[in-house]
Amino acid sequence: MPPLLRRIYAARGAHDIDAACPRLSGLLPPDGLSNIDVATRLLADAIERDARILVVGDFDCDGATACAVAVRGLRMLGARDVVHAVPHRIAHGYGLSPALVASLAPLQPALLVTVDHGIACHAGVAAAKALGWQVLVTDHHLPGPRLPPADAIVNPNLPDDAFPSKALAGVGVMFYVLLALRARLRAAGRFDGAAPDLGTLLDLVAVGTVADLVPLDANNRALVAAGLRRLRAGQGCAGLRALAEVSGREAARLTAGDIGFAIGPRLNAAGRLEDMAIGIECLVCDDPRQAGELARMLHEINAERRAVQQSMLDDAQTALGRLPSVEPVAVGVCLHDPDWHPGVVGLVASKMKDALHRPVVAFAPAAPDSPQLRGSARSIPGLHIRDVLAAVDSRHPGLIERFGGHAMAAGLTLARTDLAAFEAAFRAQVEAMLDPALLRAEIVTDGALAAHEFDFVHAAQLRDAGPWGQAFPEPVFDGEFAVVDWRIVGTRHLKLTLRMDGDPRPLSAIHFGGWRDVAPAAREHLVYRLAPDDYRGGDAVQLVVEYREARPAAGADGKV
Numbered sequence: 001m002p003p004l005l006r007r008i009y010a011a012r013g014a015h016d017i018d019a020a021c022p023r024l025s026g027l028l029p030p031d032g033l034s035n036i037d038v039a040t041r042l043l044a045d046a047i048e049r050d051a052r053i054l055v056v057g058d059f060d061c062d063g064a065t066a067c068a069v070a071v072r073g074l075r076m077l078g079a080r081d082v083v084h085a086v087p088h089r090i091a092h093g094y095g096l097s098p099a100l101v102a103s104l105a106p107l108q109p110a111l112l113v114t115v116d117h118g119i120a121c122h123a124g125v126a127a128a129k130a131l132g133w134q135v136l137v138t139d140h141h142l143p144g145p146r147l148p149p150a151d152a153i154v155n156p157n158l159p160d161d162a163f164p165s166k167a168l169a170g171v172g173v174m175f176y177v178l179l180a181l182r183a184r185l186r187a188a189g190r191f192d193g194a195a196p197d198l199g200t201l202l203d204l205v206a207v208g209t210v211a212d213l214v215p216l217d218a219n220n221r222a223l224v225a226a227g228l229r230r231l232r233a234g235q236g237c238a239g240l241r242a243l244a245e246v247s248g249r250e251a252a253r254l255t256a257g258d259i260g261f262a263i264g265p266r267l268n269a270a271g272r273l274e275d276m277a278i279g280i281e282c283l284v285c286d287d288p289r290q291a292g293e294l295a296r297m298l299h300e301i302n303a304e305r306r307a308v309q310q311s312m313l314d315d316a317q318t319a320l321g322r323l324p325s326v327e328p329v330a331v332g333v334c335l336h337d338p339d340w341h342p343g344v345v346g347l348v349a350s351k352m353k354d355a356l357h358r359p360v361v362a363f364a365p366a367a368p369d370s371p372q373l374r375g376s377a378r379s380i381p382g383l384h385i386r387d388v389l390a391a392v393d394s395r396h397p398g399l400i401e402r403f404g405g406h407a408m409a410a411g412l413t414l415a416r417t418d419l420a421a422f423e424a425a426f427r428a429q430v431e432a433m434l435d436p437a438l439l440r441a442e443i444v445t446d447g448a449l450a451a452h453e454f455d456f457v458h459a460a461q462l463r464d465a466g467p468w469g470q471a472f473p474e475p476v477f478d479g480e481f482a483v484v485d486w487r488i489v490g491t492r493h494l495k496l497t498l499r500m501d502g503d504p505r506p507l508s509a510i511h512f513g514g515w516r517d518v519a520p521a522a523r524e525h526l527v528y529r530l531a532p533d534d535y536r537g538g539d540a541v542q543l544v545v546e547y548r549e550a551r552p553a554a555g556a557d558g559k560v
Helices: 003-011 036-048 061-076 098-107 122-130 170-187 198-211 218-232 238-246 256-273 277-284 288-321 345-356 385-395 416-433 456-464
Strands: 053-056 082-085 111-115 134-138 152-154 333-336 360-365 372-378 402-405 409-415 477-489 493-499 507-511 523-532 541-550
Touching: 003 456, 036 053, 036 111, 036 134, 036 152, 036 170, 053 061, 053 098, 061 082, 061 111, 061 170, 061 198, 061 256, 061 277, 082 098, 082 277, 098 122, 111 170, 122 134, 134 170, 152 170, 170 198, 170 218, 198 218, 198 238, 198 256, 218 238, 238 256, 238 277, 238 288, 256 277, 256 288, 277 288, 288 345, 333 345, 333 416, 345 360, 345 372, 345 409, 360 416, 372 385, 372 416, 385 402, 385 409, 385 416, 409 416, 456 523, 477 507, 493 541
Parallel strands: 053 082, 053 111, 111 134, 134 152, 333 360, 507 541
Antiparallel strands: 360 372, 372 409, 402 409, 477 493, 477 523, 493 507, 523 541
16 A cells, blocks of 8 residues: 555554455444344335335435435335335425325325434324324434334434444435345345345445535445445446536546535535425436436526525625624524525535534524524534534423434524524533533644655545545645745635745645635645646646645745
């Protein structure tokens, strides 16, 4: 292994090849998941009886890919009557609600399967059971103090669940259920010849896992790496191939970063502004022409989403700018605007969290003129945001109507009239639970690159050595450079020509969003990624700048 990669992997706790590059052969077995036998028995019985199975997805990328994996996988395993549905963010709200169940009643399923939600949907599960349906919940969100009345729940984060990895995304949980179901059906002699190859679903598993920002532990990295190999080989489903094309990504060089910044947002946009049914149809479609049309629709919706998001971010910045300059920013920030869109508040909360390095909750009306607010919370490392909401709920019963989520992201609903009370309670709880030292933002890098490492060979190695993501971050480096030349690209980006001390070669760099209305200093300290320069092609490389700050220029004697 090249010395640079050896150093990068070791810094992330991977000290041998199996930990650095996990393979599918090392996947954790599904029998460690609680209730997996009951879940597969429900599915096998429904397949045996040709009973209708209704898969209910969620309106984010993880939920959409999980729904597509469930529909495709169940059909591969012999189910002949599989239908799917997804809640509409405005009409139904999050998850399996009684309103959604009522709208699905004409489908008359024998078995309803939730993917990427359900663990907090007590009323919705009860409504489905009241109609005589069996309910299987597959989810990965953290459970509350009581569980919904489902026939079976598969969730690696259930109390006392023995599955070693708690980081599976919703799509990963559903994929594991299918693995266990195939084993049950194989043991029962249901297949003539070889069992179906569920590995063909790994492109979808990879996209949902990366887009949901779950930690990329060894198990998840094995799943994502295998899915990326399928996508790079042109073996992905028609919808994902079309999404890569409309986003301007070359399939043969797709990375986890391309999923996170190009494919995932286009799928998510449908659930944020329109109807995630468009995204799911794109993923279950096998006709390349139809998939291309749906992908172009998602591309256009994403462009609209970006415009809405920028407008909301401008509003948030303006609101913060009204605070007196002598007043410190609160340790916990709540933002609200009656004109904001509920589908985009999560992105606003995430951007403002990054800018302020504070936990942020952004609220919007659940629907136009609605008395309810939908909130999306984002946290900083060291503060479990769902635990904060649980503590607020415990100390102020009834203040939060419903909530759920993870350590770094959560969602909630409350009455508009309770916003001020929630803001006070939220700030107080954050102050009680957050170590003030964590409010100082830090950038952790992989140190400096040697002069001979600024070349295409090392840039390509870094690109292909992933997948990189949460808990297994993409390598970033830092160092001081002389700024030889610079220019503005577009309206916000900064193109730089740099030079290292002792090396006459010019280095090309780009800082997206880096124009601050002030010329760069003659000498700057940069945090950057080394990447192949696809725009110039060939063996060109560039530094993708993540952060920069001015450094004093050297004097005539070369000293600073």
